[in-house]
Amino acid sequence: MGNFDMLIFVLLIVYSAYKSCEAGVITTSLGSINGNQIGSYQTFKKIPFAKPPIGKLRFQKPMAAEKWEGILNATEYGPACMSNSSTSKSPQKWIDEDCLHINIFTTDTCLSSKNCSVVFYVHGGELVYDSAVMFEDKYLFDTFSSRDVILVIPAFRLGLFSHFVVEDQNVAPNNLALYDILLALEFVKSEIHNFGGSSDRVTAFGHSYGGHVVSVMAFSTEINTDLSYFQRVICMSSVNVWDSLEFEIEKTMRFIQYANCSVPQDLKSRMTSFEQDSYMMECLQDIDSMELLRIQRSLEDEGHPIYSGLVLREPLIQNVLVQDFYEKPKNIPTLTGCTYKELDKFHAYHNIVETLGYENYKECDDKYRDDRKYGRFDLNKHADETFGILAQTKLKVDKQLDKGIPTYFYEYSYPKHPSHTDDLSYIMGVHAFEKDENEIHLAKSYQEMFMNFVKFGEPGGGFEMSTFENSSYFNFYWNETTGEKSSMKTNFEKEIIKYWLKDMFEYDQNITAAKQLKVAITRSAKFNVSEDQLPYLYISMLIIALIFLTGCLVGKICCVQPRDRHLYIQLDGLDHDCYTVKN
Template identity: 30%
Template sequence: MITTNFFLFLHIFVLQVFSQKIISTSYGRLEGKRINGNQYMFKNVPYAKPPIGNLRFSLSVFTDPWPDVRNAREYSPACMSNASVETKTNHLPMSEDCLYINFFTSEKCLISKNCTTLLYYHGGGINSGSAIQFNDTFILERYVQNDIIFVIPAYRMGIFGLLYFGDDSVVPHNLGIRDCKLALEFIHQEISNFGGNQDDINLLGHSAGGHISMVFGFSRLIDPDRRLIKRITVISPPPTYDMPELLIKNCYDFARRVGCYTPNTTSDQEMIKCLRAKDARELILVQREMEADLLYMWNFLPGEPFMKLGQSIADFKENAVPREMMIGSTINENGYDRRIKENPSIAGNFMDWENPYEVAHRFNFIHDSAPSGTIHESFTQGIFVSVATYATAQLNSGGKVFLFQSNQQPSSHVSDMQYFVGTHREDYHTPDMDIMDTFYSKMIVNFTKYGEPSPGKKFGDTSSPTEDLQIQLLERLM
C-alpha cells in the first residue's frame, strides 16, 4: 500500500530534481539552481586555486579539476575586505578561499551557446565590496531575460590584493587586478558551457570596477587583437593609482605592525613567511588600524597586467586598443563635502604630473581655501576628469564612445547602482526614478548587445514611445 508520506516524498523529490541543472565544464560538472522555470544560477564556480597558505600573496593560478558534481547553487564566502564601515556588505561571510565566479544564464542560452556575456567587476576601491552582494532577481529580470549571461567574478582586495614591497620576486604587484585578468581568461575559456559566445564577452564595471574594465579594454597587454573583450561599459571610474613609493612604505609599515618586520634586521623572505602564517582577520584588523592613521591601501599601481610598470599613463592612453565604449558618471558623485585626505593626497596622479607631490599640495591648498559649497572634493573631480580624458583617448585611438551623465537626484557615487545592479536603493522614491529605472539597465543591455544605447534609432525618431523616451533621456544625459 502506497502511503501519503510516500507521495509527499515523491512530490518533494520531483520538485528538487526540477529545480536543479547540471552542466559540464573543462574542470568538472556543476549543479546549478533553476529559477522561474528557464533561468539558472551557477554560483561559487572556482576559477583559481584557493590563495591560502603558501599561495597567499602569490599570483593566482587556474583551479584544479574536481571529481564529483560540484554544488553551485549557493554563494561562496566573500573575499576578505575591510569592514571598518558598517554596511550590509560587510556582514557577509568572508574567507580567503574566495576566488569564484557567479554565472546567471538561461535555458535558451544553454541550448544556443551563442548568447552575449556581460562580465561585471564590482567596485569598492579594491578594498571592500564583494561578488555576492547583488540582487539575483534584478540580474535575472534585467539581463538574463534579455538573453545576456551576467557574470560576477571575485578578486582579492585590500592587503591581500595590493601588498607590494617593490620587488615582484617577493610579492608580485597588483595581485587583485591579476585575479581579474585570470577570471576573464577562465570565462573566455568556459563561457560556451554556460551558453555564451566566447567572441561576445563584454565588460561592465562601477567605481574601481569601472576603472578595471576601462584599463582592461584599453590595454594592449591584455587584449591587443580584441579576442577577449568586445565592448566596455564604464560607470563612475576613479582612476586614482597608488604611488609606488607610498604603497611600498605603507606595506613595510603594515608588516612591522603585524610583527613580521624589523628594519635592517628581517629579510624579505622571513617577512613573507611570517605574513603567510598570520590569521587573515588579524591582518584586516591591522589594516583598519592603519586607516585610522590615514594610511590606506585601496588603489592599484599603473602596471601589470594591463600596462608595463613604469610606463606613463599618458602613453598607455595614447596607445589604446580601439573599442566601443560607453562611459559616464552621476552629476554629483561625492558631492561638495570636504574629506579627510590621505597624507599626502595625490590628486590628479593619473594625469602624469611631473611633480605629483607639489601638485597635490597645491591642489589641497586651493581646494581647502575655497568657500564651502563652491568646489567638488578631489574624488569627484577625479571621476569627472577621468571620464572626459579616457573618452577622448578612446576616440583618438579610433574607437566609438557614448558619453553619458545621470542627473537624477538625489545624486551620489552609488545612487545609480539601483538602476543597473539593484543595490543601494533610494531612501525616498519619486516618480521620475521609475523613468530612470526603465531606462538605465536597458541602455546597458542595448549597448552590450548591439553597440548602441538605442539601436536602430536616430535622435528625434518617435516611432516607438519606449525607445523615444530612452533617446530623450540620453539626449538630456549627454
C-alpha cells in the same frame, strides 16, 4: 480522494517544486557542476577558478583550479574575500581566504543557443571591500537573465591579501588582484560556452573602482591585446587613481612592523634584499588570516592609509607617466559616464591634480586650491572626487574618440538620487532606494540601453555615439510632469571641462616651458662662461648699457621738436604733425 492518493499528490507537488529548483548538470573541462533552476533561469555559484590562495600561495599569482571528482554543488554563494574595512557600508557576512570563485547567471535559452552575450562584472570597493557575493538574484534576473544576457561575477583578493608590495616582483607580484581578475577572464574564455555564452561577445563592466580596473585593462598595452578576453567595455562613475610603488612599499613595511615580521638586525647585514623580502613574506604567510585582518583594521582605525589601489608598473600595466597612459587605447567600443553629483555629499580631499596627470603637480595643485579658496572659478559646488570623475571620464572619452573608437558617453542628472552609487542600483540592485515614478522610467531605460549595448554594440533609444567637436553626451533625465525625457545634449559640463582640460593643461604646459627655458639659460651660461671670464662678461654688459644710455641722451638733446609731436600720413603721402591736421 483517499488519504493514500492525497499523500501521493502532495509528494508529487513537493518533488516538482524540488526539481524546479534543481538545474541540469553542466560539464566543464574541470568537472561537472550542478546549480539552481529558477523558472527559465539557472545560476551556478562558488565555482573555483583558482586554487585556494592560502599557505605558500598567499601573496602569489593565482594558480588555475584543479579538476574535481563527482558533481560540484554550485547552488549557494561561497564566502566573500577577506575584508573588514570601516569605510564600507556593505560589510560581508561570511569571509574566508579561500574565496577565488566565480558566479554565473544564465538561462535555458542561452544553454540551448550557446551564443549569448556575456557581462563580466568587476565589483567596486577600491580593492579593499565589497565582494562578488553581495548581489540579490532577483535584481540580476531582472536586468540580465530576462534579456538572455549571461552575467559572470568573479571574486578577487582584497586589502593586504592583494597588497603585499615589494620592489622585487620575483618575491611577490604587484597588482595581485588584477592577476586574479585575468585568471577569471581566462576561465570565461575557455568555459563560458558550457554555460551558453560566446567568448567573442564579452563585455567587461565595472562601477567605481571596478570601472577603474576595467578602464586599466582597456587602456593597458599589456592586457587583452588580441581582444580575446573582452570586446566591449562599460565603465560607470570611475576614475583612474594610482599609488606610487614607494607608497605601497611603505604601507607593506608598516604592516610587517606591526605584525612583528621585520628582519632581525643581526640577520639583515648578511641577507640580500631578495632574502629580506622573502623572510618578511614567509613570516606573514605563517600568520592566521583573521589575525592579519585584525592588524589591517587596527592600522586603518589609527588613521594609516588603507591597503588599496593599483600601481602603474609592468608587467601588466605599461610603465609610463600618468599623462601618457591614455595615449594608446585599444579599439574597444565603450559605454561610459557618470552622475552629475557623484561624491559631492562627502566633500573629502582628493588628489585630483595627480589623478589627471599634470606634469607640474605642485604648481597646478596650488593654483587649484587658490582658485577654490578665492572663488576665481565656481569650484565649491563639487567635491574634489566629483571633479576627478567628471574630468577624467571626459579625458578618456576624448582619447578614444581621437582614435575613432565608438564611444557612448552619458551623464545622469535626475536630482532626487544623483550620487555615486544611485544609478548602479538600476542595474545591479545594490544600494537600492524607493523609486518615484520618474526613477522607475530611468531604471527601465538604464537596463534596456545597457543591455542593448552589450548585445548589439549600441544602446539605442536615441543614445548616439559621442562626438569630439560638440562634446555630445546622452543626458539621463525624466520628468513626467513637464514631459522632459532623456536625450542627447552638447557641451558636457562646459565650464568644468574648460577649467581642467584646457586652462589647467595650458597652465601646466607654461610652467614646463618656463622651467625648460630656465634650464637652457643656466646650461648655456655654464657652457660659455667660465668663472675667470665672469668679470669680462660684467664689463661687457656695462659697456652695452652705457652705449644705450648715451644714445638716449643724444636723442633728447638733438631733437628740438615739441615733445608731443606726432606724425600723420595723409593720402598724398606728405607728413603733417598734430598741429596742422584739420578736424
